[in-house]
Amino acid sequence: MTTAAPNTTRKGLPGRTPKPYVHPYLGGALLGLVLFLAFLLTRNGLGASGGLNRLTAAVEDLVVPGHIDRTPYLLKMAGGSLNPLDDWSVPVFIGALFGGMVSGLLSGRTKLEIIKGPNISNRTRLIMAFIGGVFFAYGARMARGCTSGQALSGGATLSAGSWVLMMCIFAGAYALAYFVRRLWN
Amino acid sequence: MPIFPLQVFLEPLADHPWTYLVFGLIGFAFGFVLEISGFGNSKKLAAQFYFKDLTVLKVMFTAIVTGMVLIFLSSALGILNFNLVYVPETHLWPGIVGGLIMGVGFVVGGFCPGTSIVSASTLKVDGIVFVLGAAVGVWAFGESVQPFWNWWNQSGYYGRVTLMDVFHLSTGWVVLLVVLMALFMFWGSEKLEKIIGKRDMSREPKLRLIGAATLVVLAVAIILIGQPTATEKWASISTVKTAALADRTVQVHPGELLASLANQKLNVVMLDVRSEADYNLFHIQDAQNVPLEKINTLIPVLITESSANKVIVLMSNDEGAATDAWKIMQAESVPNVYILEGGINQWISIFGATDASILPIEGSVPDDQLRYTFGAALGDRYEACSPAPYEWNLDYTPKIELKLQRSPSGGGCG
Numbered sequence: 049m050t051t052a053a054p055n056t057t058r059k060g061l062p063g064r065t066p067k068p069y070v071h072p073y074l075g076g077a078l079l080g081l082v083l084f085l086a087f088l089l090t091r092n093g094l095g096a097s098g099g100l101n102r103l104t105a106a107v108e109d110l111v112v113p114g115h116i117d118r119t120p121y122l123l124k125m126a127g128g129s130l131n132p133l134d135d136w137s138v139p140v141f142i143g144a145l146f147g148g149m150v151s152g153l154l155s156g157r158t159k160l161e162i163i164k165g166p167n168i169s170n171r172t173r174l175i176m177a178f179i180g181g182v183f184f185a186y187g188a189r190m191a192r193g194c195t196s197g198q199a200l201s202g203g204a205t206l207s208a209g210s211w212v213l214m215m216c217i218f219a220g221a222y223a224l225a226y227f228v229r230r231l232w233n
Numbered sequence: 234m235p236i237f238p239l240q241v242f243l244e245p246l247a248d249h250p251w252t253y254l255v256f257g258l259i260g261f262a263f264g265f266v267l268e269i270s271g272f273g274n275s276k277k278l279a280a281q282f283y284f285k286d287l288t289v290l291k292v293m294f295t296a297i298v299t300g301m302v303l304i305f306l307s308s309a310l311g312i313l314n315f316n317l318v319y320v321p322e323t324h325l326w327p328g329i330v331g332g333l334i335m336g337v338g339f340v341v342g343g344f345c346p347g348t349s350i351v352s353a354s355t356l357k358v359d360g361i362v363f364v365l366g367a368a369v370g371v372w373a374f375g376e377s378v379q380p381f382w383n384w385w386n387q388s389g390y391y392g393r394v395t396l397m398d399v400f401h402l403s404t405g406w407v408v409l410l411v412v413l414m415a416l417f418m419f420w421g422s423e424k425l426e427k428i429i430g431k432r433d434m435s436r437e438p439k440l441r442l443i444g445a446a447t448l449v450v451l452a453v454a455i456i457l458i459g460q461p462t463a464t465e466k467w468a469s470i471s472t473v474k475t476a477a478l479a480d481r482t483v484q485v486h487p488g489e490l491l492a493s494l495a496n497q498k499l500n501v502v503m504l505d506v507r508s509e510a511d512y513n514l515f516h517i518q519d520a521q522n523v524p525l526e527k528i529n530t531l532i533p534v535l536i537t538e539s540s541a542n543k544v545i546v547l548m549s550n551d552e553g554a555a556t557d558a559w560k561i562m563q564a565e566s567v568p569n570v571y572i573l574e575g576g577i578n579q580w581i582s583i584f585g586a587t588d589a590s591i592l593p594i595e596g597s598v599p600d601d602q603l604r605y606t607f608g609a610a611l612g613d614r615y616e617a618c619s620p621a622p623y624e625w626n627l628d629y630t631p632k633i634e635l636k637l638q639r640s641p642s643g644g645g646c647g
Contacts, residue, residue: 069277072288073419073441075270076295082262083300088307089255091238092319093300094263096347100364101371108372120382121375134247136256141350143260144267148351151268160356163275163343177275177359180342181349181366182373184335188346189374190385191331193321195345196263198328199293202321204300206395206407209323213332217345220336225282228340232279 067155083204092136093201097188099141101125105132137197165232176231234469235314237307243317245639264351273352275343275359282340285430287422294415302451305408309458311469316536316566325389342366393537405456412452416445463529466564474563478556481632484574487583488627490546494519495622499635500543504531506558507549507577511603513610515577515591517548518619525554528561535567541638548573548580553601568638578604583627585617 069075086093102125109116109126116122126132152158164173188194191213193202199217202210241249270292271277280286307313339345344352344363352360378385396407426432467474477483485493493501503520505512512522523531535545545562547570549555555572562570573580581604585591590608598604613619 069271069288070269071438071441072270072291073295073444075266076292077299077444079263079266079270079292079296080299080301080303082259082266083296084303085262086259087300087304087318088237088313089239090242090252090259091317092242094259094347096345096350097367097371100346100367101375104368104371105375108375119375119379121378136246136253139253139256140260140263143257143262144264144347144350145260145354146257147261147264147266148268148273148354149264150261151265151351152273152355155269157268157273158355160358162358163352164359165276165279173359174362177342177344177362178366178369180338180340180344181363181368182338182370184338184342184345184363185367185370186374187331187334187336187338187370189331189371189378190334191328192324194335194347195293196347198321200296200300201319203293203297204304205318205320206301206397206404206411207321207323208394208396208399209325209328209391210321211396212323212325213328216329216332217336217339220333221282221340222336224337224340229283231341232276232343233283 066157066159079200080204083200087201087205090136093197093204095137095140095193095197095201096144097185097194098135098137098197099139100185101189102132102135102138103141165230167230167233173231176228235308235311237313238317243639244636263347264354267348268351268355272348273355273357273360275352275357275363278345278348279340279343280430283429284425287426290422291419294418298412298415298448301408301411302448302455305404305455305460306451306458309405309455309460311461311465314566315460316532320393320395322537323389323391323394324385325391327385327388329389338370393533403456404460405452405458408455409449409452412448416448419445463561463564467560470563474560478559481574483559483571483632484552485546485571485632486574486627486629487580488625488629489631489633490573491620491622491625491627493544493546493633498542499633500540502543502545503573504528504545504547504558505549505577506547506554511550511577513612514603514607515581515605515611515615516613516618517577517580518613520548520613525549525558528558532562532565532567535562536565539568539638542635543569544633544635545570546573547571549576549601550578550603551576551601569633569636571633576601581605581617584620584625585615588615588617591615591617 083094105122105126108122109132116126117128162170162173164170184194191198195217198210199214203214241252246252271288277286278289281289304313304318308315342363344360346367349360349363349367353364397404400407423434427434493499503517505516505520505522506525506528508524509522516522545567547555547558552572552575555576559570559572581591591605594604594606
């Protein structure tokens, strides 16, 4: 995946400069409103890693259906005649993809590029992004939720465990930040 | 009676396919807001961990606080039924270990799963690669969880606990304290950005102060209004529910209970709400003793662990205490709850009629008291405590109607 990776030259829509991001407090208030509406209408909050989990399970179910039925963790999502995609987290995941896409196009921020710190190569950045993804998702499944399903949704409903977990995400990141500072600075 | 969350979302989604569209729209708004906040940009996200740009913290905590205030305000106003809202259960140790691992992934990869989605959909290659890595990560977890399955499920499991339970504070006060904590963190963040990020904070919009004040005012309003009590919740549903009691649609005949216990498709939970003394004298096998005054402690468990095939049957000596318990459970939105018709007294009159060591008391007995005397406090060792279903062929009108429920956790991130 690192071969022939596009460099940081921007190949965006010609003649468009990206619009600035909205103010963090405004973005946060809007995000809080979306979160509230999700709970108000549907009883569930927001989620990201759960949808990805079910999409992955669906692929596994196509490739190795027998394996699903022997693995308790996968069984409850996709065992027997269960459809792993029949869950609210899947449309939320797909919706988020489209939401990001539309926003990126409207604001001129959709560009094929690699975003990275100034002192590392594209190759290093992509390897680190991959490793980071593996770690984050592994931790998210262990904790039964990521920053969306636990920190945001559990945080707003005042779940005790979600608050502890949120502190741990920040603690883990800050504890390691110094050692990987070359990646970002 | 709170109208939210909407009833259709409590039922299996496949029964109402349009509900997928609602979740799709929620996801769309989610992705859109993440993108306009700058969360598709890994450098902006990672800057959080070097105190240069605290956008992540500001957006996240503004969202949490805004969502929280709106949730508990609508619950206080009786619009939203908080018992039906999914609160992630506390699995303390898996949460701590998983959280630390996520932190590592965050600072190494520059994203969390939600932000990587919008990064990928705006064609950032690092975001696309992070999503691929995350797919491998969820796969790896499913494959490797087996050896520590018990730890993952049980260690530090407290069920549905909120900060209100931990600190023994009322909802309103916790909401206010969280708002104040967030405002303090925002103030600190702006200081850090000024000192370390060398940003000019004097041009920050004044509107943010009005927003902060609004949050505090709403939090105080939540304290003043208070969350609805069990009595108020019952009052809002009493007309419908009293009719159900009077029409005897929720009182289950002993014969139906016996048949349900033998039905493999049902998970029948029997709650005996009598005193421990009565329970020790005689109780149906596998019934749990939860005296009426302690029934409240069970509510969080019953809400979290409700499943599609679970039926709760409440019982007292006659029906008095069981009916009181039923009202509490209805007020707290526990699904599929029934009352044993005629209570333990009727049960014994059917199944224990021939037992020489159980004798009816002569004369009148006050309501909801045992109408039998027992040779000894044998608990569930009388024959009538566990009658054999195939030996009895009783006539009854079936009352148990399973309302299929969407499992409250339902997946998502969980």
